[in-house]
Amino acid sequence: MSRRFRAVLCGYYGFGNLGDELLAAALVSAFDKSGVPVDELAILSPDPEKTFRETGIRAADRWNPAEVFSLLRQSETLLLGGGGLFQDTTSVRSCAYYWGAVRLAKVAGAVPWCCAQSVGPFRSAAGSLLAKNALGRCVSRTVRDERSRDLLASWGLEAEVVPDPVFALQGEERKTASHGKRLLVNVRPWKGDLPDRTAAAASRLAAEAGLALTAVALAREDLWLMEEQAARGIFTPEEIVLFEPGNWRERAADLFGDSAGAVSMRYHFALLCLISGIPLSLSAYDPKVESFGEEWGLPCWYGERDIPFPAASAERGRVRLNAGRFLEEFCRTWNEVRSYVHRKRRSLS
Numbered sequence: 003m004s005r006r007f008r009a010v011l012c013g014y015y016g017f018g019n020l021g022d023e024l025l026a027a028a029l030v031s032a033f034d035k036s037g038v039p040v041d042e043l044a045i046l047s048p049d050p051e052k053t054f055r056e057t058g059i060r061a062a063d064r065w066n067p068a069e070v071f072s073l074l075r076q077s078e079t080l081l082l083g084g085g086g087l088f089q090d091t092t093s094v095r096s097c098a099y100y101w102g103a104v105r106l107a108k109v110a111g112a113v114p115w116c117c118a119q120s121v122g123p124f125r126s127a128a129g130s131l132l133a134k135n136a137l138g139r140c141v142s143r144t145v146r147d148e149r150s151r152d153l154l155a156s157w158g159l160e161a162e163v164v165p166d167p168v169f170a171l172q173g174e175e176r177k178t179a180s181h182g183k184r185l186l187v188n189v190r191p192w193k194g195d196l197p198d199r200t201a202a203a204a205s206r207l208a209a210e211a212g213l214a215l216t217a218v219a220l221a222r223e224d225l226w227l228m229e230e231q232a233a234r235g236i237f238t239p240e241e242i243v244l245f246e247p248g249n250w251r252e253r254a255a256d257l258f259g260d261s262a263g264a265v266s267m268r269y270h271f272a273l274l275c276l277i278s279g280i281p282l283s284l285s286a287y288d289p290k291v292e293s294f295g296e297e298w299g300l301p302c303w304y305g306e307r308d309i310p311f312p313a314a315s316a317e318r319g320r321v322r323l324n325a326g327r328f329l330e331e332f333c334r335t336w337n338e339v340r341s342y343v344h345r346k347r348r349s350l351s
Contacts (some may be wrong), residue, residue, distance in 0.1 A: 007060070007077035008042045008340075009033070010112065010128070013085055014104050016047030016064075018303040021168075021270030023247045025084035028167035029117065030059065032332040044073050046103070047347060056247065067106065074110035075220030078343050082116035084146075084167050086290055088137065089122055091192070097124075097132040104136040115142040115339050117332065118167050120269075122137040122289040134159070141342050142335050147293040149251070164331040168270060172277045172325055182262030185213040185312075187279070188220065188271040191227050192287045196305050197267070198236050200285040201228065203309040204265040205237035211311070213262055217242040220268050245271075256279065263312025266301075269294060276300075281312035298318035 009318045012027060014022045026045065033043060040058055047053035050061035062069040074080060080103065087100045104114045116137060124130040134157045139145060143161040145151050151277040187204035189197050201217075208215040217232075217239040219225035225244050231237060243252055255276060264279035266272040269291055275282050276298060286302040294304040298317050301310040315321075 004080050005076055006042075007044045007073070008038045008206075009081045010045075010062075010073055010077045010081045010107075011059075011081050011083045012046040012064075012100070013083045015143060016049050016053050016061075018221050019245075020245050020247060020250060021084060021268060022272075024168045024270060025118075025166075026057070027247075028170050028328075029058070029081070029083045029332075032167065032170060032329055033336070035329055036336045038336075044077060046073075070103070071110055073105050073107055074112040077110075078110045079113045079115060079249065080104065080107035081341060082114065082136075082343065084118040086120040086288070087117065087135035088129075090124050090126050091189065091288070094126055094129045094132070095137075097129040097205045101132040101136040105141050108139060113339065113343055115335070116140045117144050117335065118164055118328075119143070119150060119161075120146055120293075121153050123289055130310045142329065142339050144166045144335060149289060149293050158292045162331065162335075164325060165328040166231040166270075166273060167328055167332075168273055169277065169321070170328045172322070182260055183206070183214055184216050184240075184257070184261050185211065186212065186216050186218050186257060186261050186264035186266075186275070187237075188218045188223070188224065188264070189228055189231065190224050190267045190287070193265070196287055197227060198231065199305045200265065200267055200303075200309075201231045203236040203303070205239075207265065207309050207311065211262070215239045216257060216261075218257070218264075218271060219244045220271050224268070225261050232285060250274075265309055265312065267291070272300075276315060279314070281313065281314045282308050283312045285309070288314070294323060305309075 015026045039320045044060040046064035047061045047158050050063050053061040062073040088097050090097055107114045144164045145161045146166050151161050151163050185208040189201050217228045228242050263274045263285045267285045267287050282300045284295045284302045298315040303309045
């Protein structure tokens with residue numbers, strides 16, 4: 003049966019988190035470079051009309067099983083596209099949702115595969131079993147860190163390590179000013195008091211270094227948290243800036259050129275800083291952030307004592323190579339998935 007779409011993209015898209023929106027944009031760009039135009043892609047979103055207006059991609063309501071099934075019936079594949087979809091640190095619901103999406107794809111005849119996943123951590127047997135079952139049904143798997151590859155290997159599943167897709171969106175590197183006058187800090191909501199500790203420690207670090215403090219949010223929940231922290235006197239940023247899909251390049255250009263460094267909780271804010279040459283310290287709230295720090299030789303902080311002053315990565319030479327590496331690996335993986343689809347189609351004809 004001929005199908006209208008080559009892939010349905012499934013991830014945490016459409017919720018207003020810049021990191022996830024960048025993942026979607028990077029994957030659409032990678033498909034385009036692999037010969038798949040945007041009108042042959044579709045995406046699952048909590049707000050399909052808004053997603054279509056912003057991206058031009060056909061979208062279905064991710065919470066409506068009938069809509070999702072109808073879309074999958076029109077697609078050759080389902081792509082679990084980037085990020086930490088399979089983890090149960092806050093709830094097992096994320097694992098259950100993406101497991102359900104894979105099961106629905108199998109029933110609809112859409113071949114599931116996954117790209118640049120960060121798998122775990124798991125605090126429950128249910129979360130681990132759902133992830134293992136869903137990822138085991140994918141015909142191709144790539145992950146973005148060694149920790150995830152090792153976890154899948156312990157389940158008897160093979161996976162290749164690839165760079166995060168957002169590397170492929172990088173533009174011209176902006177050199178950090180030799181005497182930057184500001185320290186950037188990103189704080190995200192998380193359990194416990196690590197967000198407050200991060201904000202307070204970044205404020206002390208800026209004061210000791212004689213730097214102005216600028217807070218950067220990648221989602222509205224970051225913005226609301228940091229506004230509330232400022233109201234409580236946890237820290238006193240000169241301004242709180244929200245990076246959104248329509249403004250992040252311009253806002254980053256304004257801020258990064260005058261920054262001595264950054265303290266980041268969110269993975270993708272750290273990645274944007276790395277791409278742009280901003281020295282970093284990481285507040286390691288999650289194993290994926292710790293893995294990022296280990297890979298790039300960046301200082302990680304776990305909420306005790308003072309945050310180390312941001313450091314430049316000793317691996318700068320690899321940053322630009324990662325864009326090409328991701329696109330090369332994506333194209334290879336996509337060709338393998340398409341070959342599988344064609345073999346399956348022939349066997350059914």
